[in-house]
Amino acid sequence: MDEAVSRKYPVREDMRFQRRCWALERVGWAVLALIAIAGLTGAFGNGPVSRAHASAGPLTVSYERFQRATRTSAFIFDVTHQAGAEITLHLGAPFQRNFEVTSIQPAPLRSRTGPDGIDLTFGAEAGGKSRVVIWARARSFGLATMSAASDGGAPARLRVFVYP
Amino acid sequence: MDSVIKAAVVYFALWAIIRISGRRTLGEMSAFDLVLFMIIGGSTQRAITGQDYSLTNALLLVATFIVIDIALSLVELKSPFMRRVFNGMPMILVENGTVMAARLRRARITEENILESARKLHGLERIDQIKFAILEATGVITIVPAVQAGRIEPAAAPASL
Numbered sequence A: 001m002d003e004a005v006s007r008k009y010p011v012r013e014d015m016r017f018q019r020r021c022w023a024l025e026r027v028g029w030a031v032l033a034l035i036a037i038a039g040l041t042g043a044f045g046n047g048p049v050s051r052a053h054a055s056a057g058p059l060t061v062s063y064e065r066f067q068r069a070t071r072t073s074a075f076i077f078d079v080t081h082q083a084g085a086e087i088t089l090h091l092g093a094p095f096q097r098n099f100e101v102t103s104i105q106p107a108p109l110r111s112r113t114g115p116d117g118i119d120l121t122f123g124a125e126a127g128g129k130s131r132v133v134i135w136a137r138a139r140s141f142g143l144a145t146m147s148a149a150s151d152g153g154a155p156a157r158l159r160v161f162v163y164p
Numbered sequence B: 001m002d003s004v005i006k007a008a009v010v011y012f013a014l015w016a017i018i019r020i021s022g023r024r025t026l027g028e029m030s031a032f033d034l035v036l037f038m039i040i041g042g043s044t045q046r047a048i049t050g051q052d053y054s055l056t057n058a059l060l061l062v063a064t065f066i067v068i069d070i071a072l073s074l075v076e077l078k079s080p081f082m083r084r085v086f087n088g089m090p091m092i093l094v095e096n097g098t099v100m101a102a103r104l105r106r107a108r109i110t111e112e113n114i115l116e117s118a119r120k121l122h123g124l125e126r127i128d129q130i131k132f133a134i135l136e137a138t139g140v141i142t143i144v145p146a147v148q149a150g151r152i153e154p155a156a157a158p159a160s161l
Helices: A015-041 A093-098 B002-021 B031-049 B055-078 B080-087 B101-106 B111-122
Strands: A051-056 A059-064 A066-068 A072-080 A086-092 A099-105 A110-114 A117-123 A129-138 A142-150 A156-163 B091-095 B130-135 B141-145
Touching (some): A015 B002, A059 A156, A093 A142, B002 B031, B111 B141
Parallel strands (some): A066 A156
Antiparallel strands (some): A086 A142, A142 A156, B091 B130
């Protein structure tokens, strides 16, 4: 008897169902492989696809487009400014709502929190270019649109998707 | 609230992945498969508990897992179709001493696996001593020996010896 035919004895088979299961299994393998490949590219964060930049005027922010809840990642702020001045970074309220700041390098000279967000003031580098790194942990999953500005300039828009 | 949702998501995601990986993984577990399952357990465990190590959270998670498990078993009891979907179906691998090669290939089982079960369960030595070898829904291979006059066929030495 042909192997593709369902037997009734000693067990009742359903080869049509069985073949469907196998087909689904193969599709599942492909999906799992795609997930692994996507993970390598950084589609789930921490990889080339995830790198993002936003700039407005003298400010450029490098950050991760894709993040995961509870995971810490870096927001790098590069500001060009007049030599010797102080620089102020303003992070909008959505940043405060969506992220828990775990460390700021260098330490700010002053910080102020208000309903519109956080203002951080740093001593500027003599060379006219300063870099501030803020490590922050995503608090909940979903799409977050945030803004960051330096010295009252136009805000740069950061769009971050946080995986659960 | 999120504990219950997380537990449910993990339950179904793990179920889907294990089902996709095929039955082979479940029944014929090698030493490394055991290690693999422990790693899978360890990786998911942290995601479910997160930073909440409270007794309440632990009990909530356990309760959710058991409730889903019971609910699914009730569904299986009611619906033969769902039983198939959740557990798969038994399939014959050897019929009257003939290996069904295409089925073995699709199920990723070798003749060696069948012979191993035949030796373990009935002390059989060759495929032709097997009446039926069945890949059960649970993932194990069961063997029905070829019987003649109420006893297992005399194990005649192969002609080549």
